[in-house]
Amino acid sequence: xxxxxxxxxxxxxxxxxxxxxxxxxxxxxxxxxxxxxxxxxxxxxxxxxxx
Amino acid sequence: xxxxxxxxxxxxxxxxxxxxxxxxxxxxxxxxxxxxxxxxxxxxxxxxxxxxxxxxxxxxxxxxxxxxxxxxxxxxxxxxxxxxxxxxxxxxxxxxxxxxxxxxxxxxxxxxxxxxxxxxxxxxxxxxxxxxxxxxxxxxxxxxxxxxxxxxxxxxxxxxxxxxxxxxxxxxxxxxxxxxxxxxxxxxxxxxxxxxxxxxxxxxxxxxxxxxxxxxxxxxxxxxxxxxxxxxxxxxxxxxxxxxxxxxxxxxxxxxxxxxxxxxxxxxxxxxxxxxxxxxxxxxxxxxxxxxxxxxxxxxxxxxxxxxxxxxxxxxxxxxxxxxxxxxxxxxxxxxxxxxxxxxxxxxxxxxxxxxxxxxxxxxxxxxxxxxxxxxxxxxxxxxxxxxxxxxxxxxxxxxxxxxxxxxxxxxxxxxxxxxxxxxxxxxxxxxxxxxxxxxxxxxxxx
Numbered sequence: 001x002x003x004x005x006x007x008x009x010x011x012x013x014x015x016x017x018x019x020x021x022x023x024x025x026x027x028x029x030x031x032x033x034x035x036x037x038x039x040x041x042x043x044x045x046x047x048x049x050x051x
Numbered sequence: 052x053x054x055x056x057x058x059x060x061x062x063x064x065x066x067x068x069x070x071x072x073x074x075x076x077x078x079x080x081x082x083x084x085x086x087x088x089x090x091x092x093x094x095x096x097x098x099x100x101x102x103x104x105x106x107x108x109x110x111x112x113x114x115x116x117x118x119x120x121x122x123x124x125x126x127x128x129x130x131x132x133x134x135x136x137x138x139x140x141x142x143x144x145x146x147x148x149x150x151x152x153x154x155x156x157x158x159x160x161x162x163x164x165x166x167x168x169x170x171x172x173x174x175x176x177x178x179x180x181x182x183x184x185x186x187x188x189x190x191x192x193x194x195x196x197x198x199x200x201x202x203x204x205x206x207x208x209x210x211x212x213x214x215x216x217x218x219x220x221x222x223x224x225x226x227x228x229x230x231x232x233x234x235x236x237x238x239x240x241x242x243x244x245x246x247x248x249x250x251x252x253x254x255x256x257x258x259x260x261x262x263x264x265x266x267x268x269x270x271x272x273x274x275x276x277x278x279x280x281x282x283x284x285x286x287x288x289x290x291x292x293x294x295x296x297x298x299x300x301x302x303x304x305x306x307x308x309x310x311x312x313x314x315x316x317x318x319x320x321x322x323x324x325x326x327x328x329x330x331x332x333x334x335x336x337x338x339x340x341x342x343x344x345x346x347x348x349x350x351x352x353x354x355x356x357x358x359x360x361x362x363x364x365x366x367x368x369x370x371x372x373x374x375x376x377x378x379x380x381x382x383x384x385x386x387x388x389x390x391x392x393x394x395x396x397x398x399x400x401x402x403x404x405x406x407x408x409x410x411x412x413x414x415x416x417x418x419x420x421x422x423x424x425x426x427x428x429x430x431x432x433x434x435x436x437x438x439x440x441x442x443x444x445x446x447x448x449x450x451x452x453x454x455x456x457x458x459x460x461x462x463x464x465x466x467x468x469x470x471x472x473x474x475x476x477x478x479x480x481x482x483x484x485x486x487x488x489x490x491x492x493x494x495x496x497x498x
Contacts, residue, residue, distance in 0.1 A: 021498065022063060024474065025092050027076035029103065029493035030354035030486065034110050037118035037373045038360040040299045040440070041386060042176050042205045042227050043268050043343045 052100050054087065055431040059469040066469050070095070071422075072103035073434040076495070077473045078094075095495050102492070107434060110356050110368060110419075115166040116408070118174035118373040119159055120386045123147045123192075123425070124185040124380050125292035129207050132241045133272060133301045133308035135442070136180055142245060144180065155322045155376060155399055156196045162404040176203040176225075178375070178386050183210035190218055197222060205229075205270075207242070208257035209250050216260055221370065225266040230254045231274070233283040240276040241311060248301050258291045268295040268343065273309035273318060281325035289340040291334045295482075297344045298322055303456040304387055304442040315459030323467050330479055339483065346481050348461075349468045351435045353477065357489055363461070365421040365437040370396070370413040382407045382414040385496040387442040394442075415442050415451055422454035435463040435468075 053076075057066040062448035063330075064077045068089070074096060078086045086092055125144020127136065134141065148157070156175065163173035182189055183206050193202055201226035211219075211226075219226055234237035237250035242250060261267045271277070271284055281298060288296045298317060304308045313321075322345075329340045347360040361368025369375075370384030377389050380400040388394035396410035407413065419441045427438050438444070443456040455461075469475045 003483045005173045017297075022079060023496050023498055024082040025076055025497040026088060027072070027074075027092060027096075027495040028353065028491065028495065029099075030489045031106060031356050032354065034114060034356040035117060036358040036361050037174055037368065038343075038347075038362075039120070039368060039385060039387075039433055040297065040302065040344065040360065040362045041219065041270070041374070042120070042203060042272075043295060043297055043359060044181040046357070 052097065054093075057431045057464040057466070057469075059473070061470045061473050062089075064469075064473040068431045069100070070431055070433050071107075072100055072484070073107050073351070074103055074354060076099070076467070077213065077469065079464055085110075086285035091497060092495050095493070096183070097478060099493055107325075107355060111434075112363065114251075114368075114372050116173075116373055117163070117167055117171070118176065118403075120176050120178045120373060120375040121152075121182075122156070122178055122180055122375065122377050122386065122389060123152055123182050123189050124180050126299075127179055127181040127186045128184060128209060128244055129181065129242060129246045132311055133242075133305075135272065135302055135304045135308070135387050135390055137305070138307075140390065145378055146185040147188060149191050151380075152188045152192045153195055155380065156192055158197070158399055159274060159334065159376075160199050169277075171255070172201045172371075173201065175200040176205065178205050179207075180223055183205055183215060186210065186215065189216075192225065193218075200316050201225075203227065207250065208254040209244075211253075211257045211260075213260070216257070219263075220264050222308075222370045224469065225268075226261065228257055228261075228262070228269045228284065228286075230258075230269055230287075231270070231271050232277050232280050234280075235285075236479065237277050237280045237477065241272065241274055255291075258293065265294060269293050270297045272299055272301050273313065273322060274301045275313045276311050278313050278317055278321040281321045282328045282427045285328045287326045289329065291337070292338070293340060295341045295343050297494060298325055298342055299344055300457045300460055302387060302440060303376070303447045304440070305390060306445070307370070309447065312456065315457055318457065318460045320428065326467075326480070329474075330472070333479060339479075341482055342480070345464060345468070348435065348464045349471070349477050349480055350485070352465070352468055354489055355434070356488070357485065362439040363435070363437045365427070365433065366417045366419050366439060367439060367441060370408065370417045371439065374408070374413075384413050385442070387440060388416070391442065391446070394431065415445075419444070419451045426458075427454065432462065437467050459498065 127141040238251040375386040376381045380398040396412040397407035421433040444453040451464040
């Protein structure tokens, strides 16, 4: 997947990391070129889990 | 922009979404009124809303096919309760001849050359029925076209002997297996041979022999027969070092499947317990078992274009991101429709792909849009879920403008996913490196 757009960020703390104090608002969005082709009967294993 | 609140069942956070753009935010409950009145979050979103709408529109309406699900045979040696291929077809159907399969792949290669950028291989997934019942043709096609396609095969594993496994793994073919229970009696409740024999141990044998191979996965179909066994089933998958699994709600397209349809709430409870167990196993062992269909719901929220599965989006991927080829050359939007003749859009050997993709049969599926029918059109999470599946909606619920079979289950998955995001745990449930090539387009984190 390749980059397609310039990011715009208000602040840069990823929503998926847990800060010490609870933020009042968490919002994020990420993007890439879309190439998903899986369906519920099959998942292409091109994303590997951590070992 | 129209923001909708969504109770996610979290102690501290509530979600707000703009369903039209798949925008979301988590807001501390004591700050909700203040946040909705205006301020940095809404200001930042207002600046990006049009970009998000364009991005979602592109994902929903502007993709070109890059994969084909090829059924090289109508036959299967199993008689699973919930199969979407009609029983007579599986028992007495036809194989695709080897030369016919090669001719099909040549025609498809020419088509994909018009849709994909140079250097990007299309994907062929051999699917079923049981593709390994037509093994000689299958393997000849893989060898003849190995430079042209990325291959995968979904198999019930009963015919996956050592030679077949060596052939497929030696060529880097992705392999998907199916197993519904941690013990034979549970698997046997839905997956038996036509002669009534258990296949459980054969699948376990295949899993043992695949250990260490990166490109394999296992699908469990969640039914009323195995809900209370999903936690031990995940434990079995993890112990056997499956890199990825799917815990799929049974597709209720054909009547047989509806006999084992679980209730939404019971399914959600059992499914989330199993996903939580996969997480506990990861924390204890350091090794992930990704539950891919749930990971895909997380991705639908965190990075809509990074989805790997194209069921949980509207229109679904059928007939636009991929399509399915039947053994007689018939083309369908998705394998799920192969037992439904009215959804055949044409024939690969007679018709142009462009005409097939534009056919009324395909348009019926690619035109199913959750923005245009109730109750989805006012749902806060409609573009995280997509109301799958159109085959179910049509056959079980009476039309394309009906919900799928498991509306409540999807709602609970989205709530759970948002709770994980609120708690900073989402990354634990995703593939390692899922975000390679993925960039941040919006990030607001207010103290």
